[in-house]
Each structure stands twice: as structure tokens, then as C-alpha cells.
Amino acid sequence: MTALLESKSLTKTFGGLRAVSGVDFAVQSGQIFSVIGPNGAGKTTVFNCITGFYTPDGGDLLFEGAPIGRLQPHRVTERGIARTFQSVRLFGEMTALENVMVGRFCRTRCGSWRAMMRTRGARREDEETARRAMEQLKFVGLADKSDVWARNLPYGQQRRLEIARALATNPKLLLLDEPGAGMNPQEIAEVMELIRAIRQRGVTVLLIEHHMQMVMGISDRIAVLDHGEKIAEGTPKEVCCDPAVITAYLGEDHVAD
Amino acid sequence: MLEPLTNGITRGAIYALIALGYTMVYGILGMINFAHGEVYMIGMFIGILTLGVCTSLGAMPIGIALVLAFFVAMFFAAAQGYTNERIAYRPLRHASRLAPLISAVGVSIFLQNFVMNAQSKDIVNFPRQYSAPLVSPAFVIGDARVTWLQLFIIGLSVALMVGLYLFVQRTRLGKAMRACSQDQTMAGLTGIPVDRVVSATFVIGSSLAAAAGILFAMYNTVGKFDAGYVAGLRAFTAAVLGGIGNIPGAVLGGFIIGLTEDGTVYFWGGDWKDIAAFAALMIILIFRPRGLLGERVAEKV
Amino acid sequence: MSASTATAVSRLKSAVIWFGWILLVAAPLMWMRLDYDEATRQPVVRFNSERLQWWLTELPRVLLHNGYWLLALAGAIIGWRLWKKFPQHERLNQWGDIAKRPYLAMPVTARVTTLWIVAPIAVVLLCARLGDQQRGWGMFVGIYILLAMGLNLTVGMTGLLVLGYGAFYGVGAYTFGMLHQWTGMPFWMAFAPAAVVGALIGLLLGLPSIRLRGDYLAIVTLGFGEVLRILLKNFKSVTGGDDGISIKREAMFPKFDAVIGFPDGITREASGFVIVIVLVALSIWLVRNLVHSRIGRAWIAIREDETSAAAMGIPVYRLKLLAFTLSGAWAAVAGVCFAAHQGHIVPDSFGFIESVFILSMVILGGMGTVSGPICGAAAFYLSYELLRSRVPELADYRLMVFGALMVAMMVFRPQGLLGSQQRKIEMGLAE
Secondary structure (H helix, E strand, O other): OOOOEEEEEEEEEEOOEEEEEEEEEEEOOOOEEEEEOOOOOOHHHHHHHHOOOOOOOEEEEEEOOEEOOOOOHHHHHHHOEEEOOOOOOOOOOOEHHHHHHHHHHHHOOOOHHHHHHOOHHHHHHHHHHHHHHHHHHHHHOOHHHOOOEHHHOOHHHHHHHHHHHHHOOOOOEEEEEOOOOOOOHHHHHHHHHHHHHHHHOOOEEEEEOOOHHHHHHHOOEEEEEEOOEEEEEEOHHHHHHOHHHHHHHHOHHHOOO | OHHHHHHHHHHHHHHHHHHHHHHHHHHHHOOOOOOHHHHHHHHHHHHHHHHHHHHHOOOOOHHHHHHHHHHHHHHHHHHHHHHHHHHHHHHHOOOOOHHHHHHHHHHHHHHHHHHHHHOOOOOEEOOHHHOHHHOOEEEEEOOEEEEHHHHHHHHHHHHHHHHHHHHHHHOHHHHHHHHHHHOHHHHHHOOOOHHHHHHHHHHHHHHHHHHHHHHHHHHHOEEOOOHHHHHHHHHHHHHHHHOOOOHHHHHHHHHHHHHHHHHHHHHHOHHHHHHHHHHHHHHHHHHOOOOOOOOOOOOOO | OOHHHHHHHHHHHHHHHHHHHHHHHHHHHHHEEEEEEOOOOEEEEEEOHHHHHHHHHHHHHHHHHOOHHHHHHHHHHHHHHHHHHOOOOOEOOOOOOOOOOOOOOOOOEHHHHHHHHHHHHHHHHHHHOOOHHHHHHHHHHHHHHHHHHHHHHHHHHOOOOOOOHHHHHHHHHHHHHHHHHHHOOOHHHHHHHHHHHHHHHHHHHHHHHOOOOHHHHHHHHHHHHHHHHHHHHHOHHHHOHHHOEEOOHHHOOOOEOOEOOEOOOEOHHHHHHHHHHHHHHHHHHHHHHHHOOHHHHHHHHHHHOHHHHHHOOOOHHHHHHHHHHHHHHHHHHHHHHHHHHHOEEOHHHHOHHHHHHHHHHHHHHOOOOOHHHHHHHHHHHHHHHHHHHHOHHHHHHHHHHHHHHHHHHHHHOOOOOOOOHHHHHHOOOOO
């Protein structure tokens, strides 16, 4: 069975630094796949390579069997990969609904001419966009905040808005970069529920996260990176007992524990 | 054929002095000091005024008058540059890139029109008696006559540039300036008074521009209130060409632009002088924005 | 003394100190004059006693004589404070529950509604009551509204700083001028070709420069503006060089001697005013549609966070090019109107200062909104013209005031007259 996303010997260097080196993994459709590792391990670099912000220096990235390594970011999104960012990057000067409506851009077609003339087709498409955006907001639980400025939302809601916006692009694969960052346990539980619901909708999830509770709780499979290399991969149970992983996180002395 | 060469080097030296101001401010604040050209022009005017005062005061040896003119002009230009920074740029230190640029444009327009109203709409003559003795030719290379004035300009400019280089490399303030241009936040955290360093940068850059202004007035024999706009753009081109933020780059760029300008006039006539400068600027920015000696800056996602 | 009074006092103190310092720094240039001594044939420096005299006698007289300006200013400030009572973005309608309202109306705010009421009244007044000079002003306000709206597409909505916009203005005027020279074309036939040429040139400029970082893009556009102006000057055979192109009367805005309902005839200013107002109305409709469409949202997204926008599937490069193209077309149309009114165009009308004017209108009015550029263009042009005509003694100082205003605007109110507190935060200045 072809994996949805496959990384083969992915390598990315910056000057003298090998940020990512020979990383292999495969994400199957319908999985929740987590990538973990200490800070600086290269996780976000992998995300950036997948989403087209960096061009890999070596190796292959295949999405549904087709290479995506050299695509521009918006093309990657068109193919069906969406992402959120480590620090919340919303469009502050727009309402929550408008933010999500932006996500529908690549799935709509009305051009500038029809937009200026406000043709029937354009209006219908806009209504459809607003309707679908509203659906996404309802899905993440922000339906009542649709007219609030994105900048004014509390942090947890901003993160959920980012997810709604990414979902609006109709992705097959959703990349979440530290969705649980800065959240209290209650919020973490809610995010975990949300991610499960996303998987329920048929979207595969690739996740970078530091909260072990979240990672262990929802992942089907985990890959561990350290210093740009993959040092372990497997189910949560396998990974948490892997000595290499323990060394990477806690240092050598803890292996015996 | 050598005439444009010698003229170009002279002109280039002047542009290099102005370019240093642009490049230092960009290096330390990341902003384009649009009003720097006007500071150059103000230095020019004050220099001329000082020489006029010397004339009015009666017989004064040319050397002393010139020295006085340089000092007074550099002082006032430095004060002007300092004021510009405090009033128009410092409040915008943490704003977007847009804001200081627009503010600088405003300062530029204000100063240009201030001088136009305060002094004259027309050209202003440099008092010839102070440059006359220097205009005689020093020696001849090929078909080019190199005058003492040209040697003086090149000599003084190079002296100032070397002085700046030594200052930046050897003194404490210079080191602080380099630190601030690399990482302002960290520099502040290590106890460097960033505000004062920024002010010093403006003061030094403005003084150099003022010197350039007087030298240009001596060379060109006239000055006008819009001289800053024209020369400023050329010098900015020079700074970008050399790699903005890079001090040796500004010097290199200045000479190249000076040579280009005189070369263009020689081969194609004066009409095309301005276009050559702008076209050069655009081409550099489009194809090699980091300039000849600049470093590439990548953005972290 | 309360805290706010204390800060006010300290602010006043520092303002006074700075004022004194500025006077000192400016002193030599202000108080010394270069004179030419006939006897010694040398320039000498004298104390500028004429200026002192002017300051002591003329200036107070001019200020007192035009004292009603201070009243007008006070009135304007009060009006502005009242205007600010309408919150910028509080909507009179809500997206709300889409199921209940299948037809999506565009957001309507209280401010925009007021503008929609005030503007037509002003237009009718101008047409019916006031004189020709006022109609001429109104026409120019209209032209500048077109320009400001066009520039707003790149600077305001997409966040691309363009410093050479005057060149596109000139492109439109000269397209009309040159076509007229070759074919005798009247103004109304020139709108379409001018728009196309403007769009093409916008596209050409955008192609290489859009990849550049903000301030570099600004400089490239500035260079482009100047290069174009110099080219217009140098190719004398085609463009008439410094002398420019003249347009025959038949091709300009029409003048009627006696028409039904208008026994005194219709002047060129009046017809020009009506034509420009029609164009402005059309432009407002088009821009509004654009702003509230998928394209407009994408532009704002690019302005807010380009990386994020790209990640959401927005083809950033293409949309930036679109902004350049459209804004070029807008300026070109305005250029045709200018030529059709003036009858004679020269390259120097479309230089850097013009570009800076238009940019200030966009910023002053508030970037990225539909009503912002309208307000900015009107406020700016009217104050500029009124100052020139009503207080001619101070006419030379207009540009100085303008420069100082630009600085003041950025330091104190970067979000413009109609901008929101949000925007001020975004410009990075609110604490």
C-alpha cells in the first residue's frame, strides 16, 4: 500500500549545519503520525521541506507517490497538504471567519475580473466560501467568534482558528506544528479530541509536539529525531522504551531506569 | 580618454563619503536614511556661508578659512543629522519598515524646501577665491589634467575614509557600532548604550556628508538646494552596489558610480547621466541586491 | 498634579526644548544671507534682516488676516473627534448565521454609511451651487481619489510600498497625448488604451521587482518613476521633451455654449467634474467588490503575513503582480482625465513629488480600506489647494509644511485619519 507521504533520505543543510540528514519515514493514510525530538532536532525543518518553504538538498519527498520536494508552498497546499505554524501566524486584521475564508482560496476560482464585476458566479462562490468557512469554525468550536478580530482572540482559540483555516484548504494531510504549545491540561485534552475528530473526517495528521501526554495519547506512530537524524520509529509503546530515545531526551545515565 | 577616469575618481571619492553615511545607518538600523542627501546639501550651504563670513571679516588666509568652513559645516550637519534621528526616526524604531522610510521622505522634503526658502531657489556660488589657487593643474597624465583641487578632494576623502575605518575597527565606540549593527538586542543586553551609538552613527555619517558637500561645491563651483536629492540617490546607489551595511563596500561603490557617471557623460552625453545612475541602481537591486561585498541574508520561517 | 497632567507638562517641556534646539540648528541657514558684493565681486554674507522684518511684521499680519483658518481648523478637529465616535469596524450587519441569510451582503459600517450620505450631498452642492473654481477643485479631488484608490491596491491592501506611482499617472496622460497626436483621438476613447498601457507597464515593473524586500522594492519603483520621467524628457521627437504635448480643445473635456436646462452653457470644469465623478463612482464600486472578494482577502493576507498566506495556498507572486497591474491601470485612467482637463502635459508634472503626494493621501486616509483613500485624497488636496489660493503669502512654504506633516503623521498617527487602533498596533507603535 502506497503511503500518503513518504520521506526517503531527506537531507537539508544550512551552510555547515546539517539540519536534517537522511531522514526516512512514511505516513499512511488515516494515521496520526507524530514527530518528536529535542529542540533543534530538525522537526520544523522537515515540515518546511514538505510544505515547500525549503528545498531539500538530498533525498525524496513523495506525496501520493508524486514528488513534492521542489514545489512552491502554494502548490503543495493545492496538492492537499496544509499546515499550522509553531508560533501562531494568523491574519490579524481580519475576523475569524475571514481568516478561514482565506483558506478556501486555492479551492475557488473566481478571478479579479469577475470579482470586480461581482457576477452571479462570483457571489455564489463567495457565499459558498463563507458557508464552508463557517462549517470549519463550527467544527473547531469557534462558531460564535466568527466576527471577532483574529488578533483579539485568546491564545487557545487562535490556535484552533489556525487549524480551522488549514482545514478550509481541504487537505488530505494536515501538518500541525506544536498544537499543544503553551496550553494547560484542559486545553491539551480538547486539542487531542479535535485531532481525533480531524482524523475521523478522513484527514491524515502529521504532528510535531513536545507534550508527551498528547503524543502518547493520540499517535498511531511516532518518529524520533535527534540532531537531524531519525533515531527511532514505532508505536508509542515501542518508542517510549527505546534506549536511544531516552538517551536523546534525558542523557545516558537514565537508560537503566 | 583618461579625463573621465580622473574626473570619475574625484567624483567617486565624494560619493563614497556620502555613501558611508547611508551604509552605516542601514547597517545599524536597517533603514534607508532618505534625508541623508539633504544633510549633505546643508553641509554644502553652511560651508559656503562660513566662507562668506570669512570674506566679510576681512583678510584671512585661505587655509584657515577652509578649515573653519569644514569644521563649522561638519558641526551643523552633525547637529542636523542628530536632530533628524531623534525627532523622525527614533520614535519609529520599533515600527514596520514602512514608517521610518516615509518619515525620512518627509524630512527630506522639509529640509529641501527649508533651504530653498531660507537661502535661495537658484544656484549659489562657491566663493572662488578659496578654491582658485587649487584649480591649477598639478600634473598631466595622457590627455587628462589633474588639478590640485582634484588631488585635494581625493586626498581628503581618502584620509577621512581611512580615519573612519580605523575608528570603527580600533576604538571602543567603533566596536560598539559594529556590535549594534550585528545584533542590536544583544548589544543592548551587554550594556552598550544603543541609543547613543545610533546617535553617534548619525553624527559621524553626517559630518562626512558635510565634508563631501563642501568638496563638491569646490569642485562644481555652485550649489543648489536640490543637490541633496541628486547626489543622495547616486550615493545610495553606490552604497547598495558595494553592499549596503558594508563600509568598504560603500567606498568601492562610490568610486564605481563616480566612474560610471563620468564615463556615461563622456560617451553618451549629459542627458543620459541620470538614467544611467537610476538604471544601475535598479539593475543591482533586481539582480544582486546584496551588492558586491554584501552578505546574503536568509529569512527563518 | 495628576499623572496625566504631569506627563503633559513634561511633554510640553521637551517640546519647547526641542523647538529651541531646532531654532539653533536652523539659525545659520535662516538668518544669514549670501549676497553678491558688486565692489569686491565676491559673495559675502549678511545678516538676513529682511527675514527678521518679515517675521515681525508680515507674518503676524498674514496670520491675523487669515484668522478664520484657525477657526476652520478648530472646526475640523471637532468634526474629526465626532467622526471618531463611529467605531471603525463595528458592522451594521454581521456575517452571522449564513443559513438565515443566503445572500451575502458586504459589511456595512457606520462610517461608510455616513460617507455614502455626505458624499452625494457634496457632489450635488458642487454641481449646483458653487462656482467653477470649486468645480475644478472637485474634479481634481476626483482625480486624486482615483489615484489614491489605485495606489491603495498595492500599498494599502497588499503591503507593497511603491514610491514611483507618479510615473503611471504620467503614462496614462502621455498615452492619451501621443495617441491624440497621431490620431486626433478625443479623451473618452483614450480611457481603454491608457488603462491597458498602464496595466502593462505595471506588469513590466512588477515582474522583476516583486521578489524584492520592502524597502528595496520602494527604491526600485522610485528609480523606475524617475527613469520614466527622464525618458519622457529625452525622447523629444516622440514626447515633445520638456515642452510636452498639447491637446486640442475638441479632444479635451467638452464645453457647451447653451444647452437645454443650462442657458449659460456648461464649462469645461463642470463637464470634467461630472465625468470624473462618474469615474470615481465606478471606481468605488469596482474596488469595493474587489476588496470584499477572494482576491481582496488574499491581498490582505499577503500583507499581514506573506509566509502564512503562501502556506494557505495563495499564489503570492501572481497576486502581487495583479496588484501592480491593476494599480497601473487605475493611475493611467486618472492620467487621461488630467490631460483632458489641462490640455497640455509636461514630464515634470509626474515626478517624485507627485508620487509622494499620492502616497501621503493613501497613508493619511488610512491604508487598506475603501473609504480611506477617498478621505485622504479629499482632505489632502483641499487643504493644499485652499492654502495656496487663500494664503498666497505662505504658498512657498507649502511643501515644508507637507514634509513636516508627513513626519508628524508617521510619528503620531501612522494608521491615518481613518485607520483603526488595530492598524496602529500593527505599525508597531501602540504599547
